[in-house]
Every structure is written in structure tokens, then in C-alpha cells.
Amino acid sequence: MSIPSIPSSSLPSARLRVGDCTVDMPLREIHAPGARRPRRVTPKAIGVLAALIEQGGRVVSRDALLAQVWAGTMPSDDVVTQAITQLRKAFDDERGNPRYIETIAKYGYRLLAPVEWLDEGGFAQELHAQSPRQSAGNQAAAPASAKPPRYPQSPVDVRGDWRMIAIALGVAALAFVLVLLWSLRGDRTPQAASHSAQAGETNAPSANYRLITSVPGIESSPSLSPDAALVAYVATPAGQRRTAILVQTTDPSPPRQLSHPEGEAWDSAPAWSPNGREIAFLRVVPGGDGDCKVMVLPSNGGTERVVGDCDPRNPPSFDWTYDGRGLVFGSRGTPVGGAGLRLLDFASGEWRLLDYGATADDVDFTPRYSPDGRWIVFVRNSPVGDLFRIPSTGGRAQRLTRLHADIRGWDWMPDGRSIVLARWSGSESRLLQLDLDSGLVRDMGLQDAMEPTIAARTPALAFTEARNYFGIHRVALGGRHEVERMFASSGRDRLPVIAPDNRQLVFTSDRSGEFGLWWTDLRRPDSLRLVNGLRPESWHPPDWSRDSRRLLVVGEGDGGFGLYEVTPSSGQVVRLPSPEENVVQALYVPADDRRVLMVAGVDDGPLRLALYDRRAQPWRLVSAISDVAVARVDEAGQRVLFARPGRPGLWQADLDLTAGSVRQVDAEVPEVARYRAWSVGSDGRIYYFERTTDCASALRRLGDEKPLLCVDRNRRSGPSGFSLSPRNDAIYVTLSLWDGGDIGFMPLTIQPEVVGSQ
The missing domain is CATH 2.20.25 (N-terminal domain of TfIIb)
Structure with missing residues (x-):
């Protein structure tokens, strides 16, 4: 479909003031006076706001909003209410005396607050007035013999205020509204969703990029030649079962297979040499008797040579x-x-x-x-x-x-003054550009983008646009091993967790437009609903209390990012006074609600597992174990099981985390790449997923010689874990419904040198 073209010179900016708040339409962020940082709303909510703004204070019916924003879909009755509620929270609107959005009973809504379009300077001044800007610090000292890239002396905190710094104007507001509303009418197939960055649903102005691969399957791990003329990447060649290194031009063109693995070997991680003549990569044979080699071969093809050994259970990262x-x-x-x-x-x-x-x-x-x-x-x-x-x-x-942050790849800009990185947050990966002179960060407007690579001599970027759709399945254990798809939708469902009562299930999904927490009573198929007010992170599943009444969830809510306790039956969401600012995972301690276990990052150090007493204010640290990536509680064995970052294997400790109780349970399982894909049964047995030669998702119990069953021969299980029923008679797991990954390519602009801090 073509989008009507409107000259941007005749339109106001894409940022505006609504009442006392500032709104960044492309970023979908609303900043209320006195708020520490802006609140991001869903694409549907910003579509509702755009429709209300279009009508200039006139009443807009619910039916009109449904027809305009949810066209071509069959939404539930409360989607408009959810969008209005989200906007009111972002505007900090008083429920009893609304100043921004008025409800017209049994009909619709209208925007009460005045609207003023802001130019770039005005928008920056608004944000500056609402929240003090963080100092970028001084430049690092450098020898006079060379002009190095400059770095801030003080660390750059981009988690809070960087979102409130004005970025360059990207699209005109009315054009954005047209594109947004048009895109909301379009089809939402995976193929269409993959291009939403170009249809106005990005968190930043649309990026000028193109996809240069389009064959079925997954192409990933790109590496650009120094002149940006060629790109090497990982894919499974047609008719083969293992990945190899492929090379093609950065225009859409047929690829050429460069490496030729044999047997059970997989090739991965290509890296182009500085002179463009060679490519280094890894060749891994997985399994207990596996092998790992560091390989180099000419970039135009030829004889491969081994230059080093590596650990097949933990393939290394590297560069030239x-x-x-x-x-x-x-x-x-x-x-x-x-x-x-x-x-x-x-x-x-x-x-x-x-x-x-x-x-x-x-x-x-x-x-x-x-x-x-x-x-x-x-x-x-x-x-x-x-x-x-x-x-x-x-x-x-x-x-x-x-x-x-969970950084999914990064690379230098050729001038050495900034970097591009992929940050995973809120169940999606986005590319950010960090300026090392000022400490400012700019969202590049690329959804589902990771593994950025930049040519050494040319300002050009390649990246992986990963489009993986997972659905929740119930797999019966014993007997017929039936596999049943649950809660079908066009969204991406993840992290299913069954409650101890074997009745309630929660999971995360973007089926409402943005990732949220969903709850259902399995006895009532019509009970599925969204828990409002919380955007969960997708690192680890939520944790049920033993009475099946509450959940510990890490995510973003009204109180900002942190640890929340959710009562799904009532929809209550409460921010807990956790002393861990960078919490990743939280677990209840069996039979003792006064204590909680948390995995979190501590200052400059690695992740740790900490036990806290909740009775004290602030919470009292009881004990801790350093170097922990993920933990699970084994109630039957009265122990905590955990994996360590960057290492294969499993460890255990008692529930008090006493130092003398720490010991290794297994040296091989889980593998580093699957460190979250394991679970503990109510009997204390450890289950995990592995990939075998004839099964993409094989379920095995630790200690068994053979897999328990092949859940699916072709579809892979999700990387973030699964849930066992209390009777160990079923598992709830995400299986891939549609896997896709393409290589994107775009030119970059080198910004002129800026004198002083921003």
C-alpha cells in the first residue's frame, strides 16, 4: 500500500504540548510535569491520542476509534478502555476531575487539554524545564600524538534522563498520524509486522534501511567488509542441515556459500579482517564429545585453516x-x-x-x-x-x-566518536547510537534489530532483523505425549508459568500491541485477560507464591522499573521496596513469605543471588552468592539450583545460601546458550531441552541416558524456560511458530564534531 505524500515543509513538528505535558509521537512517550522520566504507551494508545487530536476537541465515539485504530481486527470490548486508561496514567490525569480526556458516558471520549505543536528547540526547552539534564562530564585525557575518541570521565547513566533529551526531527506530525493510522489498519502477519518500522510504529523516526536477504529461514550474525561492499553472515544453505558462512553484496543478490562444514559441525560468528582479505569464524560440533575450532579462510573462498581451539560448550566471542x-x-x-x-x-x-x-x-x-x-x-x-x-x-x-542492559551486539562508528548497540528491553531489541562525547543516546528507530556491524572505512550499518513468533503449548507427559496449542493469536507469547494449584496460568505476550502480563483460569476458557499497569521484562518467568495467590514480576510499572507483586485474580499491581535497583529475577522462599530471593546486578560486579528478609525496612540482606545468572527453587529438595553466566553446568545451595552448601550438580547442563531452558519438577528432578540430530526440541531429565520425548522435530523451544505442572504430568512451553531473520543494511551519517557537552 502507498502512503499519501505530504510536503513536510507545510506541517508542524512531530512533537507537541498537550496541556502541561509534552508528547513525542514517534517515540510514543508522554512526559508529565514532575515525573522522573517519560512514560511510553503502546502503538494503539498513541493511535487513539492521534485520533482525538485530529478531531480538535470534538467527541469521538468508541465505534469510530475501533474502526480507525483497530480496523481489520476483532478486538475485545475493552481495548479502547485500556488505551484511554494508559493515556490517562501517562498524562497523570485525575480520575475524579479529568483535565485531559473526558469520558462521554455510553458513547466515547474527547480531548479537553489544548494542543500546541513544538519545534525542535521548543521541545528541548520543554524537557529541560521539566527535568534537569545530566552532565555529560569532561573529556578523557589523551596523548597529543593522536586525536582519540573522547569519553566522559564520569559514567553515563542512560537509563533515566536520556530519553528526555530532544532528538532530531524525524517525521512531520500529520504525516506520522496518517502513517500510523494507515499501518494500524494493515494486516498484522509476521511479514507485515516485520516492516512496521517503516509504517510509523517505531519508537523513533523511521530509519532508511533495506533488507538484503529474503530467503526462508534465519540469516544472522552479519559482518561487513571494510568498504561495506560485501556482507558475511550465518545461514543454513538450501538442502543442508547445518549452518555455514555465506557472503553476498550489500545489494539484494544471491549469496555465495563460503565455508563448508562437514558431519555435525555448525559454522558461526564470521568476522571480517581489517584488510578485507580474510574472514575468521567458529566451527562447533555440539554434544558431550563435541569440538570447537577457530577458523580462518580467504574472503573470496579457498582453503580453510585452523588457528585455535575453543570450548564447544561455551563458544567464545572474538574480533580481529x-x-x-x-x-x-x-x-x-x-x-x-x-x-x-x-x-x-x-x-x-x-x-x-x-x-x-x-x-x-x-x-x-x-x-x-x-x-x-x-x-x-x-x-x-x-x-x-x-x-x-x-x-x-x-x-x-x-x-x-x-x-x-542486555546488550545484543555492538560496534564502533568509523570516526571513533560513537557506537551503535542493540539493547534488549521489554521483550524487544532496538538499536541505539551512543555519542561518547556527550553521553547522549539516540534510538535509531529499528524494531527487532540486533547484532549491529559497521564497516571499518565506510559509514554503513548491517544488522539482524529477527522475527521469531512463539506460541504456548501444553505437552502431556506419559502416555500419548499430546502437544496442544493454547491461546492462539497473531501475537508473540512467551514465559508460561503454571500455578501450584494447577489451575491458573500466566504468560507474557504482545497480543495487545505491547508486551504485557496475561492471566487465565484454565477451567474457564473465557477468563483470559491482561493485567494492566505492568510491562514485564522477558529475562525470566514470573514466580508464583506457594498459595497461588500472588506473583513476583520484574518489569516497568507505575513506580518505574523494579520488582512488583501481582495479585492476578484482582489485577492488583504493587511495587515492592526492593533494595536491588538492577533486579533480573525474583523468587519466593518456600513456606516463608518473609524472605525473597533475587538475582540482580551489583554496581560494577557480576550478577549475584541474594536472600533478603522483607520484615526489615529497608529489606535486610541475609546472604548472597556471586556469579549467578538464573535460579530455580527446588521445594522438594529444600535447595536453590542456579546456573552461572558464561559457564556450562548447574550448581546448588541450601535455601539460606550458606557458603558451605554450594556445590556443582552437573558440569555440562545447561549449555551456555541454553542457560535458562531448564526447570525443576515437584519431585526435585531437573528437566531441560536440548537439540539432537533428529529433534529440534527434545525434553530430557538430568541423569537419563536418552531424551524423555521429542516434543517437536522441527520447531525449537523458547530460550527463556518452561513450566512443569505440580503433578509432573505436563509441561507448558513456548514453541516457535514462525522463525525468520533477515540482514538489514543502511548508510549512516557521521555527525559534525560537537564542541563541549550536550
Whole structure:
């Protein structure tokens, strides 16, 4: 469908003042006076607001809103109410005396507040007046012999106020409204949804990119040649079962298979050399007797050669050294002992640890040399990770950001003054551009985008646009092993958790337009509903209380990001006074509601598992175990089971987390890439999913020689875990309904140098 073209010069800006609030339409953010940060609303809610603004204070009926915003769908009766409620919360509107949106009983709504369009400067002034801007700090000192990229002396906190800094104007407001409403009318198939970034539903102005791969299946892990003419990536060639390295031009064109794995080997992680002549990659044979090799081959094809060994259970991250004579690796997954990043020299075949004060608990990965070769920057301690830098010859590590984010890839801009990173938040991955001079962050307007790669000599970007749709399935254990699809929709469903009463089920889904928490009573098929007021994170499933009345959920609510306790039967959502700011997961302690277990990031250190006493205010820390990625409670065994970041295997401790109780349960399971894909039965047995040669989703019990059953031969299970019924007679798991991943490509603009902080 074509969108009507309107000259942007004749239109006001895409940002406006509604009453006392400022609204950024492309970002879907509303900033109320006195609020610490703006509140983001769903695409449907911003569509309702756009429709109300269009009518200039006139009443808009519910039927008109349904026809305009939900055209072509069959929504439930309360979707308009939910959108209005979300807008009122964002506007901080008084329910008894509304100042922004008035309800016309049994008919519709109208916008009461005056509307004023803001230009770029006016919008920035509005935000500056409402919330003090954080100082970007001073420039880092640099030798006079070279002009290095500049870094802030103080860490950059982009979790709070960066969203409130004005970004460049992207689209005119009326054009945005037309595009948005048009897109809301369109079909919502996975193929259509994948292009929503170009249809006005992004969190930023639409990006000028194109998809350069289009064959069925998943293409991922792109790497651009230095001149941006070619891209290498990972895909499964036609007629083959294992992934290989493919190369093609950055225009849509047929790819050429570059690597040729044999047997059970999988090739992955291509990285282009600085001179463009070679590509390094990993070749992994999974399994207990697996193998892992670091390989190099000419970029135009030819003889492959092995340059190093690696751990098949924990394949490493790596990149080329600045001079192209070797590779720099992350802190784990190579045969070298000790802590920290390590270098592999091709000429000698020797490995060398970099000395920068890393400890055994630090998980440092995706290292990259700066364009001038003076620095190495890497990610430390994801999924609440941040960017750190060290001199390329070694030295003290300096923290660059305070994102506390799950970073899904990053790369340098060619000028060395900014980076592009993929941040996973709220069940989606988006690309952000971080300016190292000012500390400002800009959303690049790309949905479902990860694994960014930037050409070394040309300002051009490639990335993976991942479109994976999962559905919830109930799998009966024993007997016939029936697999039943539940709650069919066109949305993406994740993280199913059955309650101890075996009646209630919760899961996360974007079926309402934005990821939310959904609850149902399995005895009543019509009971499925959204829990309003909370946007859950998708790192780990919520945790049920043993009486099946409450849930611990990590996410974004009225009180900001943090730990919430939800009563699904009533819809009550309460922010808990957790002392952990960067909480990732929370668990109830069996038979003791006074205590809670939390996995969280602590300052510059790794994730830890902590036990808190909730009776004290603030909560009292009882004990903690460092270096924990995910935990599960085994009530039958009165223990906590946990996996560690960047390491295969499983550990356990008692419920008091006493140091003497910590021991390893298994050295192989779970694998690093599947560290969340395991669960504990009510009998204390440990279940996990694995991929075998003839089954994409094989369920196995720890200690058994063979899988318990093949849940699905072709569809993979979700990476974020599954839930066992209290009687261990069924599992609730997400299975892929439609897997797709394409390589996107777009030119980049190098901003002119800015003098001073922003």
C-alpha cells in the first residue's frame, strides 16, 4: 500500500504540548510535569491520542476509534478502555476531575487539554524545564600524538534522563498520524509486522534501511567488509542441515556459500579482517564429545585453516586485533587459564592474557578495538551489562556506560566518536547510537534489530532483523505425549508459568500491541485477560507464591522499573521496596513469605543471588552468592539450583545460601546458550531441552541416558524456560511458530564534531 505524500515543509513538528505535558509521537512517550522520566504507551494508545487530536476537541465515539485504530481486527470490548486508561496514567490525569480526556458516558471520549505543536528547540526547552539534564562530564585525557575518541570521565547513566533529551526531527506530525493510522489498519502477519518500522510504529523516526536477504529461514550474525561492499553472515544453505558462512553484496543478490562444514559441525560468528582479505569464524560440533575450532579462510573462498581451539560448550566471542595479525577473545571459552580478555597471535600460535584487573567472576565479551587502535571496549556482565574500555596494551578497566542492559551486539562508528548497540528491553531489541562525547543516546528507530556491524572505512550499518513468533503449548507427559496449542493469536507469547494449584496460568505476550502480563483460569476458557499497569521484562518467568495467590514480576510499572507483586485474580499491581535497583529475577522462599530471593546486578560486579528478609525496612540482606545468572527453587529438595553466566553446568545451595552448601550438580547442563531452558519438577528432578540430530526440541531429565520425548522435530523451544505442572504430568512451553531473520543494511551519517557537552 502507498502512503499519501505530504510536503513536510507545510506541517508542524512531530512533537507537541498537550496541556502541561509534552508528547513525542514517534517515540510514543508522554512526559508529565514532575515525573522522573517519560512514560511510553503502546502503538494503539498513541493511535487513539492521534485520533482525538485530529478531531480538535470534538467527541469521538468508541465505534469510530475501533474502526480507525483497530480496523481489520476483532478486538475485545475493552481495548479502547485500556488505551484511554494508559493515556490517562501517562498524562497523570485525575480520575475524579479529568483535565485531559473526558469520558462521554455510553458513547466515547474527547480531548479537553489544548494542543500546541513544538519545534525542535521548543521541545528541548520543554524537557529541560521539566527535568534537569545530566552532565555529560569532561573529556578523557589523551596523548597529543593522536586525536582519540573522547569519553566522559564520569559514567553515563542512560537509563533515566536520556530519553528526555530532544532528538532530531524525524517525521512531520500529520504525516506520522496518517502513517500510523494507515499501518494500524494493515494486516498484522509476521511479514507485515516485520516492516512496521517503516509504517510509523517505531519508537523513533523511521530509519532508511533495506533488507538484503529474503530467503526462508534465519540469516544472522552479519559482518561487513571494510568498504561495506560485501556482507558475511550465518545461514543454513538450501538442502543442508547445518549452518555455514555465506557472503553476498550489500545489494539484494544471491549469496555465495563460503565455508563448508562437514558431519555435525555448525559454522558461526564470521568476522571480517581489517584488510578485507580474510574472514575468521567458529566451527562447533555440539554434544558431550563435541569440538570447537577457530577458523580462518580467504574472503573470496579457498582453503580453510585452523588457528585455535575453543570450548564447544561455551563458544567464545572474538574480533580481529587492530593490526590484523591475530584475534582478541572474550574472557571465557578458550583453553587459556586465568581471568580476562586474551589474545591469539597467528604467527606463533600463542595465547596471552591481557592484564587489566579482571577477576574470575567478570564475564567480558564482544571485545572491539577502537578505530585508532588505542582502546579495547567490551561488554561486562550482561544481562545487566555495560560497556567498559581498557588501553589496547592493558591497564585499568574504565566503565563507559550505566545502561544495566542486555546488550545484543555492538560496534564502533568509523570516526571513533560513537557506537551503535542493540539493547534488549521489554521483550524487544532496538538499536541505539551512543555519542561518547556527550553521553547522549539516540534510538535509531529499528524494531527487532540486533547484532549491529559497521564497516571499518565506510559509514554503513548491517544488522539482524529477527522475527521469531512463539506460541504456548501444553505437552502431556506419559502416555500419548499430546502437544496442544493454547491461546492462539497473531501475537508473540512467551514465559508460561503454571500455578501450584494447577489451575491458573500466566504468560507474557504482545497480543495487545505491547508486551504485557496475561492471566487465565484454565477451567474457564473465557477468563483470559491482561493485567494492566505492568510491562514485564522477558529475562525470566514470573514466580508464583506457594498459595497461588500472588506473583513476583520484574518489569516497568507505575513506580518505574523494579520488582512488583501481582495479585492476578484482582489485577492488583504493587511495587515492592526492593533494595536491588538492577533486579533480573525474583523468587519466593518456600513456606516463608518473609524472605525473597533475587538475582540482580551489583554496581560494577557480576550478577549475584541474594536472600533478603522483607520484615526489615529497608529489606535486610541475609546472604548472597556471586556469579549467578538464573535460579530455580527446588521445594522438594529444600535447595536453590542456579546456573552461572558464561559457564556450562548447574550448581546448588541450601535455601539460606550458606557458603558451605554450594556445590556443582552437573558440569555440562545447561549449555551456555541454553542457560535458562531448564526447570525443576515437584519431585526435585531437573528437566531441560536440548537439540539432537533428529529433534529440534527434545525434553530430557538430568541423569537419563536418552531424551524423555521429542516434543517437536522441527520447531525449537523458547530460550527463556518452561513450566512443569505440580503433578509432573505436563509441561507448558513456548514453541516457535514462525522463525525468520533477515540482514538489514543502511548508510549512516557521521555527525559534525560537537564542541563541549550536550
